[in-house]
Amino acid sequence: MNKNTFHNFPQANKIFQKTLLVSAILGALSATSLQAQESDTNDADDGGIERIFVTASKRQTGLQQTPIAVTVTSGETIEQAKVLDIGDLQVLVPTLRVTPLQRSTNTNFAIRGFGNGTNNTGIEPSVGIFIDGVYRSRAAAQIGDLPRLQQVEVLSGPQSTLFGKNASAGVISVRTEAPSYDFEGKVEAGIGNYNQRQLRGYISNGITDELAFSLSGGINTRDGYTDSLVGLDKINDRDRWNLRGQMLYEPMEDVKFRLIADYSEIDEICCTTAGFENGPTALAIQALGGIVTDDADPFSFESALNASPHDTVEDGGISLQADIDFDDFAFTSITAFRNNESDYINDVDFTSLDILRETAATKIETFTQEFRLTSNGDNKLDWMIGGFYFDEKVTTGDDLIYGDLVRTYFDVLLSFDPATAGILGTLEGLFPALNEGDIFKANTSIVTDFTQQNDAYSFFVNLDYHLTEDFTATLGVSYTKDEKEITVKQQNNDLLSQVDFDADLTVFGATLVQVGFPAAAIGGLKALQFQPQMLELPNPVEANTSDDDKITWSLRGAYTLNKNVNFFATAATGFKATSWNLSRDTRPFASDATAIAANSSLVLPNQGYGTRFASPEKATVYELGIKTSFRNGAFSATIFNQTIEGFQSSIFVGTGFVLSNAGEQNTVGIEFDSIYRPTDNISLTFAGTLLDPEYVSFVNGTDENGPADLSGTTVPGVHEQSIVAGITYDLEFDNGIYGYLRTDYIYESDVRVVGNIPDTVRREVSTFNASAGLNFENGLMLQVYVRNLNNDEYFLTSFPRPIQTGSIQVYPNQPRTFGASIAYEF
Known part of the structure; x- marks a missing residue:
């Protein structure tokens, strides 16, 4: 049946049919979901610059007229710049910072310097990631796995009003092309240095007049x-x-269903770390014949690990989007199920000795649903109402295993001080229940398991009131409720962790003093208790649930001066719910100490206190922006003052993560984006951000010396200046061949990398990339590229090396890579 057949039915019958479709969807689904509308990405306007359409406001609007600070990168630009994954995107978007850590898909996203959510599964990101409208709750998405990209939109500032989950710092929205009814496809093969091999392709066609696939x-x-x-x-x-x-x-002209299913696997040896500073413990490693990486050259790309860091990821999901247009409004629904399973093995002492290794596994099952009603046509008042539902179950945990040389390593360390030399053997000899070598025995394990059940929903309304032909006021309001339930269990077989130093020094039924242990050695023994016993959840004292709700709002004014110049002003708030510390360093709050001590069943040796969770983030932003578009160029700029109260800070301290709330983190700055075409063949792009990031209040912070008040200090890891620039020269030949030459440059100013690492570990970026391509009339395409052309060297991040006081490890950036590809498009 032709998709226009229904035009022959009476109008009332069409409305009835579409109402039945809506009713069927509402009956089959039970909550809410989220999607950016499909659009024709680019149409050339009469000014010579392509007119770009975005869905930042969940409506198809021109970028020029959209009163939101949004940076748009087209699929063509991503292809030309050879952006292979979402981490490369920051080369084109200066307000975005992407930091990969530890595992292939463990990535932190920050916008305007605000971002979190790596390494610790319990900490959800402040930057929301959406692919074809589906929220990705954890950072595991490579855009290189998405052929036929339409565009990527990066929305700066809190977006909690329209985006239902964890968008307190911004949103990255990735959109792909829908299937085509015309037969088309592409096959591409590529090679590169380091034996790079790539093969990818797509095919799309219509099955009937109403059904197409890709x-x-x-x-x-x-x-x-x-x-x-x-x-x-x-x-x-x-x-x-x-x-x-x-x-x-598309059974009717104004009814559309889009079903997407995807599956991917990763099986890699990742990630490279290097020694930046080798502390005094390196002498013990070397005394045992071990190797530590050379701290004189962290960019030598040499590894001293005694076991390969191996990680695997299996990720898949399915989503269904329904779009039904009525005369006065449109109905949209997206339902999505996703499953992500990952595991990894890592040598976490980062030396050639078998001292400490870790295995971990995580499974995340997610269901999301949104319904949305949006007004159609030209109205004095445009409106949108909707709701979002999120259900996720996380099962995660790790196994810390002592290696064959862990006891020998600690014996050598202790021998450096006469007061502690041989004390582990002395301790074992004082107790008949212990044999020689029982303390820090090889293959002793500390197994920790966590679960998190998260249910959240939100309702939102957005109103655009056109006061005049040139001025529009927008009000958005959203209510969000987020509930989490946590379990924490641990089996800690480390014998030394059972020694109670904080109470009466009781161990195995007697005190150390009673059995004659030398008092001068007690301090040295306590220093080796790097993995104390963990108090599990739930328990009679601590809550293992969080229940948050918040009303967020946005108020915008947009003024059109003329067809070339638009202004906007924004005041908006954002929200991210409680994040739980799902790491081995999760500890009760000090406020629970009295109640825990009063319950004999909960008292553990050397009970430490810290944080179980970080309270919600509350964001506020004020913006003034301008967007211009002229015949040969376009320019946009936004001045902003953005604050997050209770920013959820997570710092790795060598054995686990310290999770805490910064009282207030503020960034004042300006971001700008421009393109200029001096000729028909040359395009110049120039964009950047200038930031002044500060911890206005952070009493419970952490620096290289431990707990510290960081109030009034600069936020580490946030570049005050970020600039990207590009030149593209389009080639056209008389025989129909066309192509391009392109170079891109990114600069990020010098900054301290991590707050709990000495200030000597710094990062500054100055990187060039280049690419070139030729397209032939017969569909053949050739491309060459080089990334990090100038072999720029900088650190992605840094951390203290576990159980090696004074030693610092860094993640170096990727060296120069280059390659070539050949493709055939039909």
């Missing part, structure tokens, strides 16, 4: 670029593949 997939492999000093595999390889299928069904 199928895409890719394989990406590469050898690692970090050599092992002990003969293991190279580190930082690539080994990943993906499949993605879509069905587009």
Whole structure:
């Protein structure tokens, strides 16, 4: 049946049919979901600059007229710049910072310097990631796995009013092309240095006049670029593949269903770290014949690990979007199910000795649903109402295992001080229940398991009132409720963790003093208790649930001066719910100490106190912006003052994560974006951010010396200046061949990398990328590229090396990579 057949029915019958469709969807689904509308991405206007459409406000609007600070990167730009994953996107978007850590998909996103959510599964990101409107609760998305990208929109500032979950710092919205009714496809093969091999492609066609499909997939492999000093595999390889299928069904002209299913796997040896500073414990490693990486050259890309860091990820999901247009309004629904399973093995002492290793596994099951009603047509008052529902179950945990040389390593360390030399053997000899070598025995394990059940929903309304032809006022209000339930369990077989130093020094039924242990050695013994017993949840004293709700709002004014110049002003708030510390360093709050001490069943040796969770984040932003578009160029700029109260800070301290709330983190700044075309063949882009980030209040912070009041200090890891610039030269030949030459540059000013690492560990970025391509009339395409052309060297981040006081490890950036590809499009 032709999709226009229904035009022959009476109008009332059409409305009845569409109402039935809405009713069927509402009956089959039970909550809410989220989607950015589909659009034709770019149309050229009469000014010579492509007119860009965005869905930042969940309506299809021109970028020029959208009163939101949003940066748009087209699929064509991403192809030309050879952006292979979402981490490369920051080369084109200066307000975005992407930091990969520890595992292939463990990535932190920050916008305007605000961002969190890595390494600790309990900490959800402040920057919301959406792919085709589906919220990705954890950072595990590579845009290189998404052929036929339409565009990527980066929305700065809190977006909690329209986006239902964790958008207190901003949103990254990735949109792909829907299936085509015309037969088309593309096959691409590429090679590069480090034995890079890529193969990807897609095919799309109509099955009937109402039904079309597309199928895409890719394989990406590469050898690692970090050599092992002990003969293991190279580190930082690539080994990943993906499949993605879509069905587009349009039974009527104004009814559309889009079904997307995807699956991907990653099986890689990741990630490269290097020694920045080797403390006094390095002498013990070397005394045992071990190797630590050379701190004189952290960019030597050499690894001293005794076991390869191996991680795997299986990620998949399915989503269904329904769009039904009525005369006066449109109905949108998206339902999505996603499943992510990952595990990794890591040598966490970062030396060639078998001292400490870690295995971990995580499973995340997510369901999201949104319904939305949006007014159609030209109205004095445009409106949108909707709701979002989120259900997620997280099962995660890790196993810390003592290696064959852990006891020998600690014995050597203790021998450096005559007062502590041999004390572990002395302790074992004083108790008949212990044998020699029982303390820090090889293969002793500390197994920790966590679960988190998260249910959240929100309702929102957005009103655009056109006071005059040139001025529009927008009011958005959203109510969010977020509930979490946590369990924490641990089996700690470490014998030394059972020694109670904080009470009466009781161990195995007697005190150390009673059995004749030398008092001068007690301090040295206590220093070795790096993994104390953990108080589990639930328990009679502590709550293992959180229940948050918040009303957020946004108020915008947009003024059109003329067809070339638009102004906007914004005041908005954002919200992110409680995040729980799902790491081995999760500890009761000090406020629960009295109640815990009063309950004998809860008292553990050396009970420490810290944080179980971080309270919600509350964001506020004030913005003034301008957007201009002229015949040969366009320019936009936004001045902003953005604050997050209770920013959820997570710091790795060597054995676990300290999770706390910054009282207030503030950034005042300006971001700008521009394009200029001096000729028909040359495009110049220039964009940047200038920031002044500060902890206005952070009493419970952490620096290199431990707990500290960081109030009034500069926020580490946030560059005060970030600039990106690009030049593209379009080529056209008389024989129909066309192509391009492109170079991009990114600069990020010098900054301290991490707050609990000495200020000597700093980062400054000055990187060039380049690419070139030719397209032939017969559909053949050739491309060459080089990333990090000037072999720029900088640190992604840094951390204290576990159980090696004074030693610092860093993540170096990727060295120069280059390659070539050939593609055929039909």
